[in-house]
């Protein structure tokens with residue numbers, strides 16, 4: 418049994434990310450067995466003047482479009498990544514999984530450098546690309562929640578098709594469920610009601626996550642994608658992504674399910690941010706995803722910093738909430754990490770560049786000042802690895 422006490426100047430403890438000064442976390446074979454001020458074991462690792470934070474969760478990312486980097490300014494967005502005629506789908510339709518391996522490996526190592534431990538990734542054409550995505554993510558040390566996308570969807574659902582279930586769609590969804598994957602649906606508008614219900618029933622019965630984009634664009638919102646999702650999918654374990662166009666009354670109608678925000682992607686694609694104030698007032702616990710890796714650097718710190726400044730003056734959004742969006746709120750929905758007794762130790766130690774910060778400045782410090790080069794240690798269970806000077 419390997420027993421180690423890990424000491425840091427500050428640590429963010431539990432679901433509330435409570436700031437503890439001069440914290441000591443006792444671990445036994447990588448599991449947290451105690452949090453206090455005095456080391457429980459002889460073997461002490463002192464992380465110095467650092468803030469110990471749970472490893473981050475990036476709750477929505479498309480990694481398979483990395484090859485489109487640099488094309489964003491040259492094409493209209495739908496021509497690039499829109500389903501099913503965008504360049505991304507055209508390319509992936511033909512690509513061999515092996516040809517993507519080294520690019521994915523690079524992306525995942527970069528994801529890891531931002532202190533991310535848990536990644537919810539969309540896998541387009543899931544039957545073909547799931548294995549290569551999973552293998553490369555694991556090699557980079559990521560805990561990955563695969564959200565596999567069936568290869569078929571409807572450009573438009575005609576009224577007389579609502580009861581139809583495409584054979585390939587059903588076969589692929591069943592295959593994903595058998596393998597324990599979550600399911601990614603492009604938008605509720607791209608499937609018949611019967612197909613949406615099928616996914617909710619199959620994934621729901623196994624407790625597997627369903628992810629779908631909802632009301633990212635004005636068009637999708639006007640076409641009623643929210644009601645379509647609420648009427649079919651939320652009997653399952655469903656995460657709604659974006660919600661950029663929702664009004665306050667629609668936000669109030671949302672059940673308490675995970676919603677994922679991608680603020681920088683929204684700013685780039687649709688020139689608008691979701692009403693985060695209303696979401697927080699409604700008691701939702703949103704999480705953050707960085708969306709298309711070709712467009713947005715997969716850095717959750719960048720998202721929360723952007724959101725802080727974009728929402729400057731908000732009476733509701735507190736700095737600790739921004740940190741929760743990338744850590745403990747994700748954990749509260751069943752993925753990611755917090756530092757608490759009884760859980761696996763997965764943390765990062767962020768170096769503090771200035772002496773004697775007051776405890777009530779720690780959240781602001783992390784949100785506004787910390788950068789990747791400040792991540793000094795990555796802690797995975799019993800392993801404490803120094804990654805920077």
Ligand SMILES: [Zn+2]
Pocket residue numbers: 477479630658708709
């Ligand atoms: Zn997306």
